[in-house]
Amino acid sequence: MDRAPIRREKLRKSIKADKVDAYLITSEVNVSYLTGFTGDSSALIVTPTREILASDGRYTTQLAQECAELELHIRSVGRQPHHGIADALTKMQIKTVGFEAHVLSVATLNTLKELLPTVEFAPIPARVEALRMIKDKVELRAIRRSIAIAERAFTMLKAGLSLEDSEKDAADALEGYLRRCGAVSAAFSPIVAVGPRAALPHAQPTAHARIGDDDFVLVDWGATDGVAGQPYKSDLTRMIVTGKVTSKFEQIYQTVLKAQMRAIDAIRPGVSGREVDSQARSLIEEAGFGRFFEHGLGHGFGLEIHESPRFHRESEITLQAGMVVTVEPGIYLPGWGGVRIEDDILVTPTGCEVLTSLPKTMESVRN
Numbered sequence: 001m002d003r004a005p006i007r008r009e010k011l012r013k014s015i016k017a018d019k020v021d022a023y024l025i026t027s028e029v030n031v032s033y034l035t036g037f038t039g040d041s042s043a044l045i046v047t048p049t050r051e052i053l054a055s056d057g058r059y060t061t062q063l064a065q066e067c068a069e070l071e072l073h074i075r076s077v078g079r080q081p082h083h084g085i086a087d088a089l090t091k092m093q094i095k096t097v098g099f100e101a102h103v104l105s106v107a108t109l110n111t112l113k114e115l116l117p118t119v120e121f122a123p124i125p126a127r128v129e130a131l132r133m134i135k136d137k138v139e140l141r142a143i144r145r146s147i148a149i150a151e152r153a154f155t156m157l158k159a160g161l162s163l164e165d166s167e168k169d170a171a172d173a174l175e176g177y178l179r180r181c182g183a184v185s186a187a188f189s190p191i192v193a194v195g196p197r198a199a200l201p202h203a204q205p206t207a208h209a210r211i212g213d214d215d216f217v218l219v220d221w222g223a224t225d226g227v228a229g230q231p232y233k234s235d236l237t238r239m240i241v242t243g244k245v246t247s248k249f250e251q252i253y254q255t256v257l258k259a260q261m262r263a264i265d266a267i268r269p270g271v272s273g274r275e276v277d278s279q280a281r282s283l284i285e286e287a288g289f290g291r292f293f294e295h296g297l298g299h300g301f302g303l304e305i306h307e308s309p310r311f312h313r314e315s316e317i318t319l320q321a322g323m324v325v326t327v328e329p330g331i332y333l334p335g336w337g338g339v340r341i342e343d344d345i346l347v348t349p350t351g352c353e354v355l356t357s358l359p360k361t362m363e364s365v366r367n
């Protein structure tokens with residue numbers, strides 16, 4: 001069943017309170033979510049009774065295939081996307097238009113205001129992102145596929161990993177495995193960080209650090225599912241021990257794992273993001289590593305790798321069934337290295353389901 005019309009109807013309900021004639025959606029991801037259209041340079045205008053996609057002539061065939069039910073405004077050759085938007089709003093006789101203030105650039109907004117001097121532009125909260133927090137069945141299937149791809153690719157990486165490989169060799173190989181397992185691409189450039197470099201939560205793989213340079217490697221990766229029109233992502237982190245297991249590594253690993261399990265146990269509808277974060281954070285603090293865990297506990301993901309909700313110290317968001325989030329505590333000791341464990345969790349009506357299944361016991365991380 002086509003989900004796009006249902007999503008647009010939900011959006012229509014959610015913008016009622018904003019009291020605007022139309023809502024202008026310029027985020028490409030949001031346009032795609034609401035229409036099924038996978039091209040770019042297009043904007044969707046939603047009013048209480050109409051919906052128009054302002055696009056361009058390159059996409060005529062694709063639009064007919066992907067969202068035939070939509071009314072279109074195709075701008076003529078040479079006209080820019082903002083002209084298309086302005087022409088469509090004029091044609092629809094819109095007086096007040098809500099826009100995605102977190103997306104639309106000041107330059108484009110000013111241009112639109114110049115083109116439409118009598119139209120009032122009102123910033124609107126991130127309504128589509130709020131809808132995207134709750135995943136429907138189709139999205140969940142895509143996310144499960146994306147996780148399965150990521151897990152298969154990681155198993156291949158582990159099996160073929162050589163101590164002589166550089167971080168970059170391993171990251172490149174992982175990207176190849178992801179594609180071979182059915183991904184359209186990696187969800188983001190994989191992180192492969194050896195020893196002390198794992199102390200950088202967002203380490204870039206280098207060509208000089210070798211897997212065998214230290215006792216352990218941190219790998220943070222994900223897939224973008226390859227089914228057409230459903231580029232849903234996954235996001236995992238695992239440690240691989242390639243040398244000896246020191247007591248320090250074991251202590252830190254077990255602390256991170258316990259913190260992660262405790263946070264996952266707390267996930268259910270009605271709980272705040274702050275509460276989930278504090279479950280992991282307090283355990284890490286009690287173990288004496290509080291100041292070495294300096295990022296939020298996790299984040300939603302889906303069409304994008306970082307979406308709402310977010311887990312951090314001040315997160316007021318209340319969990320609802322259908323949200324999909326990561327839980328990824330870490331301890332990073334400058335000069336020594338870092339340990340992070342990241343899994344993907346679905347909030348269910350009664351609690352949660354851990355969607356990822358790669359083993360993470362201390363024994364399982366040895367290679």
Ligand code: ZN
Nearest residue numbers: 220221235236
């Ligand atoms: Zn990650």
Ligand code: ZN
Nearest residue numbers: 235326328342
């Ligand atoms: Zn993540």
